Amino acid sequence: MEIFTKLAEKISDKSEATFKPIFFRLNNLNDKEKLEVLVDNNPDISVFDTIYDQLFELVKIENPAVKLSPEQSNARIAKHLGERTFHEYGVWVFYPWSRRLVHLLDEKEFIKVRTNRNNYKITPEEQQILGTKKIGIIGLSIGHAVAMTLATERSVGQLRLADYDTIELSNLNRIQTSTHNLGMNKSVVAARAIAEIDPFINVQIYREGISETNINDFLTDGGNLDILVEVCDGLDVKILAREHARHFKIPVVMDTSDRGMIDIERFDKEPERPILHGLLADIDPAGLKNLSAKEKIQMVGKIINSDEISSRLKASLNEIGQTISSWPQLGSAVALGGAITTDTCRKILLETDIRSGRYYVDIDGIICVE
Numbered sequence: 001m002e003i004f005t006k007l008a009e010k011i012s013d014k015s016e017a018t019f020k021p022i023f024f025r026l027n028n029l030n031d032k033e034k035l036e037v038l039v040d041n042n043p044d045i046s047v048f049d050t051i052y053d054q055l056f057e058l059v060k061i062e063n064p065a066v067k068l069s070p071e072q073s074n075a076r077i078a079k080h081l082g083e084r085t086f087h088e089y090g091v092w093v094f095y096p097w098s099r100r101l102v103h104l105l106d107e108k109e110f111i112k113v114r115t116n117r118n119n120y121k122i123t124p125e126e127q128q129i130l131g132t133k134k135i136g137i138i139g140l141s142i143g144h145a146v147a148m149t150l151a152t153e154r155s156v157g158q159l160r161l162a163d164y165d166t167i168e169l170s171n172l173n174r175i176q177t178s179t180h181n182l183g184m185n186k187s188v189v190a191a192r193a194i195a196e197i198d199p200f201i202n203v204q205i206y207r208e209g210i211s212e213t214n215i216n217d218f219l220t221d222g223g224n225l226d227i228l229v230e231v232c233d234g235l236d237v238k239i240l241a242r243e244h245a246r247h248f249k250i251p252v253v254m255d256t257s258d259r260g261m262i263d264i265e266r267f268d269k270e271p272e273r274p275i276l277h278g279l280l281a282d283i284d285p286a287g288l289k290n291l292s293a294k295e296k297i298q299m300v301g302k303i304i305n306s307d308e309i310s311s312r313l314k315a316s317l318n319e320i321g322q323t324i325s326s327w328p329q330l331g332s333a334v335a336l337g338g339a340i341t342t343d344t345c346r347k348i349l350l351e352t353d354i355r356s357g358r359y360y361v362d363i364d365g366i367i368c369v370e
Contacts, residue, residue: 019191021199024092035092049103051086061116093199107200115154126350133349136160136225138210139232140186142255144175145338146229151194151201155346158202161187164209174334210237215244227345228252235299236288242275253344255337257329258313260361262340279303293321
C-alpha cells in the first residue's frame, strides 16, 4: 500500500515542484495496477489514446517504398502487436500538472517516428549521436527558445536548465507560453513544455539559478556538458560560467537577439582562449554583482560592441532607466536566436568545423531595408 500512497501524493501534486511525467508500462504488473488506481481514483484526468494512429505511422515509415492500403497497414499493425492488445502496447505517460494521461509508443519507436522527418538532414546515425549529448542552458528567456528548438528537433538527449526568475506578463512578448504560467519559475515552465513534446528527453532544472556554489554541479554532475548555452542577464554569471566551462573544456555558445549575433567560444579546442574573446580582460565576477544601471549598460556595451549593434537597440540603451526599465527583445529575434543556436550546437556536437568567434545572421542586412 505504501507505494500506492506515494503515487497518490505524486499525481495529486499540481505545484511548481512537479515537472517530470510518470510512466506506466503495462507489461509490468506493478505499473498496470498503479495505472488502474490512478484512473479509478481520479475521474478528472483527461485520457488521450492515439496509439493506433502512431502504429499506423510506424508501419508506414518502416515501408517507405510501398504504398500500403488500409487493409495492408492493419495487417502489419496486427503482426507487430503479436499477442499484445492496443491498450497494453507502448507506454502510458501521465502529466501531473495538467492531469493528462497520454498513450504513446515507447521510447525507441517514439523517437524513430518523431524524428523521421529529420532524415537525411540529420542522418539516423547522427540522430543516435545527438541523443547521447548533454547541453546546459543558463537563462530561460532567449534560452526558452533554444531549449524548445533543441527539444523539438531532438538534437540533444539531456538538457540542464537554470533560471531563478519567474514568468512575468512582459515576458510573453518573446517567451511562448501560456498566461496560466505567470508567476512560475522559468526553468519549470520550459521543462514541462519539453516533457509534453518528448517525455523521453532527460531534463534537469536548477530553479535557484547559477552561482559559485552550484556551477560545477551544473557543468559536470552526471557527466560533463557537451555544450553550455549562456544567455542570462547576470554579468557576473556570464564570467563565472565561462571561467568554469573553460576549466572543464566545455564550449560556450551565446545569442544576443540583436542582428542575429552569436558568440562561439571553443574552450574544448582552445582551453587557453580568453573569455568573451578578451573583451572583458581579467574581470572579477564578484565586481559585477552590484553595478548601477549606467555601469551595467557600459559593461554590456563592451561585450556586445555598441558600435556594431542595431540602430534601434542603440537608441533603446539610452532610454533604459528613463522611459523603459530594461533592454528590449523581440519575439522574432529570440526565435531566430533559438534557431541559430540550435543549428550551431548541432554542428559542434557532430564535430563540424565550427570555429570560435562572433558571427551575425543579420536579417536587415540580408533582406535589404532602407
